[in-house]
Amino acid sequence: MQIISSYGVELRKQNIPIRQTLEIYRSAVSYLIGIYVQVWEELAEIPDAKRRFNAAEHLVHTTKKNHACFDFDIRFPKMPSYLRRSAIQHALGTVSSYKTRLDLWEKIDGKSGKPKLVYENHAMPVFYRDVMYREGAEGKDEAYLKLYDGHDWKWSCVRLDHTDMEYLRKCWSGKKASAPTLEKRHRKYFLRFSYKEEVTLTKTPVKEQIICSVDLGINTDAVCTIMRADGTVLGRRFIDHPSEKDRMYRTLGRIRRFQREHGSAQAQVRWAYTKRLNTELGKKIAGAIVRYAEEHHADVIVFEYLEMQGKISGKKKQKLHLWRKRDIQKCCEHQAHRKGMRVSRICAWNTSRLAYDGSGAVTRDWENHSLCTFQTGKRYNCDLSASYNIGARYFIRELLKPLPATERSLLEAKVPPVKRRTSCVYADLRELHLQMEILKVA
Template structure:
């Protein structure tokens, strides 16, 4: 039996720096000379890729250094101009640049082969990929050689003055919380500097603690009227928590900006014509940022609920490939479906929950909202309020809440099926298929795994 290795969890924090005017000049010179070296190295690596491509990642960097860097034991190299042009260039900065150049060339070779085979062509006239020698890279800092950390209030960075390399101490003004978690390991940060920002991009190898979860799950129904409907259900089918998450203020800000785009488009085009490329690009960028903020707010709250109830898993519907059928073209309903953040919320929730040692599972989305959680059959939507469902018994219930409870039941059955090897069948005894299960199916279970 093969033992599956646990996947590494790498997350990145932003540490804000507060440089002086002189330090900003030094950072600019450092980034400039680092990018010059990267452009220089990409050409060399691409020229010798026939030999470098077959080496392992540990062998590639020394192989490139043997081509460009002369030492006492190796006085003659193929490209001696490198030591003259980049005088006294720190060895660890040089190795970071070599690693970047190898990555750029390797990516280009892969993409070019896919283009040749036709795997990446969307149309017959698609142009081949381009090898970008710089690609806006930033210097990677290695501990002890490129940076020295003084607590978490200041950091010394080796920078370029234009003629020499010196150490400069800069204040750290903003941190996240990952550096304070005992199991996390700090990796080599990158110095991000341009006209707008100055910070360190600090990756962490996160090692979550081992969990001893209770027998319950968090089920999330992602909707249009309500962003997320959250239900906590035990393995026995008892609902112990319900919550509606809907950051209305941020949604209104986004929708107001999108309405302004439609108004400006009518004034620009009139009844006919075309919009120029990049029309309202800044507005669309702001709307995308608002969507990211909404996704982070919702996912953060879901993870908080999961942590508070110590759940075994967070359950979502599998909505991959789903396309809206309702709403005519260019209607308000179509626009709301287009802004539905079903994928982002799932991705951000999974990223946050993985750091805490939890798992996220997906269940089949069919009939989660159409079937009544009490087993009374298919529900009907209220004609005056589409968010309400009418059961066969005449009971009126929130449709999203009904769907989240059914999602929880399917997630619980999926988890217990994996644990219970004595019940391999895909059919529940006396009930519907597991993929179409409802909350009532948990009430009738007699399996000891659900006790």
């Protein structure tokens, strides 16, 4: 399996013509979009993507054997060839997307808004190695970029952030990075490097697997349980970052007070800072989950399939809006795959509502929402009970899936709750494993 990882290295402030380079590149893309939308019928007849690109380049670039039909070379003189080809590719993709959306709009009789071709774009250039980008001396935090200074394309030395470069040397030394792409975030410019890795995901049989079942929450960031196929619990951990959440909630309080006095129009900077805190919190949660799974040599990390639709209401409305559940799972999936672990998801219905011991629905504690009471009178952590049920549902599904229909029907008759996956709990996995052992002996 191929894994692509990327990392952005900040360009330190100095007198380099980044803005002029961006302006001329985006102007070139806009000009090319206007050309290709005129001749798209001719280009669309070429099925092969490579031949279509060559035909598009011949329309705008003059060589010894080709005379261009448009004055692109006059408008943008001395533009590096790789940068020109990047602009052509971006323009072709924009026009192709517009034509596809227009055809779909015409098929539905124009009921929705008509698609528009956007000429003003936010394209970012790729600095191809040797011709647009050169690495600095070994051990130095610098690089050389070919930039447009308003008159000509010249090599400029740029300083790179020392912390970012130390990370790349430590974690990615010996691995070749792709051509860096320029990007802008929070009014700062970055060079984003991509790395490709070939990894082999674990192929451990289900009965020998060790899983890490994760219940993502709002009060507690995550509750992890290490479990075997027979229901043996090898470890439990509550992952929480109270100081980070406290800092974020403090900034939310400041935003509320500010908006009460000045309105919401001037609070964008404060909201941007809060969103960055929330993003960083999600990354910390994902890293903690993967590290814990790796400590116990887990083969699979199991999450709930969380999908919240409709209008969110109630006193926890803001917390739910800031809950980065999908981003945490996505980040965990990427990190887990790099380490050879798989990621699986199960249905989230009733994982928290039903007690893990099979006693039925639980009653939440109104004073402490993380605690609940079972029907037997037992007090337990609701998130921990849910993580047991998440792991159990994964094993029940994977154990029953490869069995023949007759054997599966026999086991479902002996353990009726496993017929309906949304009502399975940890106790059902224990009972299913016992019945499978009895059936094996018989």
